[in-house]
Amino acid sequence: MKFKTILTSAVLATAIIGTSAQADITLRHALLGTVLDMSFAKKGGNTPAFKEFMKEGRNPYNTDEKAIKDGESLYMTGCSGCHGHEAEGKIGPGLADDYWTYPAIATDKGLFEVLFGGANGMMGPQYVNFNTDEMLKIMAWIRSIYTGKPKKAKWLKK
Numbered sequence: 001m002k003f004k005t006i007l008t009s010a011v012l013a014t015a016i017i018g019t020s021a022q023a024d025i026t027l028r029h030a031l032l033g034t035v036l037d038m039s040f041a042k043k044g045g046n047t048p049a050f051k052e053f054m055k056e057g058r059n060p061y062n063t064d065e066k067a068i069k070d071g072e073s074l075y076m077t078g079c080s081g082c083h084g085h086e087a088e089g090k091i092g093p094g095l096a097d098d099y100w101t102y103p104a105i106a107t108d109k110g111l112f113e114v115l116f117g118g119a120n121g122m123m124g125p126q127y128v129n130f131n132t133d134e135m136l137k138i139m140a141w142i143r144s145i146y147t148g149k150p151k152k153a154k155w156l157k158k
């Protein structure tokens with residue numbers, strides 16, 4: 001009896017996770033407010049971590065040491081040229097402090113939206129270079145070097 005219940009819930013959970021992969025949250029362009037076209041996403045990024053992110057807009061890699069390390073090297077390849085090796089800012093703004101042109105960046109959803117869809121000028125859509133899983137890793141590294149006020153770190157809040 002009990003086993004059957006567990007089995008049923010497991011099947012149900014799989015079904016729910018399976019179908020919710022597309023969207024529980026709606027991702028929008030940081031400037032235009034239009035819904036982001038995820039069909040531009042590079043292959044290989046639809047990992048369990050990304051599926052989890054799409055449920056509530058929280059990055060599961062924020063507490064994952066290995067992912068943070070991977071994110072650091074991805075950042076060095078694709079972002080440091082414009083944002084600086086310590087995300088101190090160069091052509092693009094600094095990313096480690098708590099001043100954001102786009103205040104929504106204080107949430108993981110907002111940060112992802114700027115990465116995937118891009119913003120003004122030189123900040124092009126990053127789907128050209130990275131898949132969505134890699135973006136989450138880069139985001140986790142950016143969070144890990146945060147120097148701003150803890151109060152402003154909305155991504156840590158429930």
Ligand code: HEC
Nearest residue numbers: 078079082091092093099100101102114119120122123126
């Ligand atoms: C070719 C240069 C360039 C590259 C490469 C680049 N950026 Fe940017 N980035 C910019 C510029 C310029 C801006 C300012 C755009 C704006 O204000 O709309 C910006 C803005 C941002 C913002 C918004 C900051 C804020 O204060 O709101 C984030 C976050 C960001 N970039 C992250 C990244 C990450 C992560 C990568 C690598 C995956 C990356 N960028 C790659 C130039 C670049």
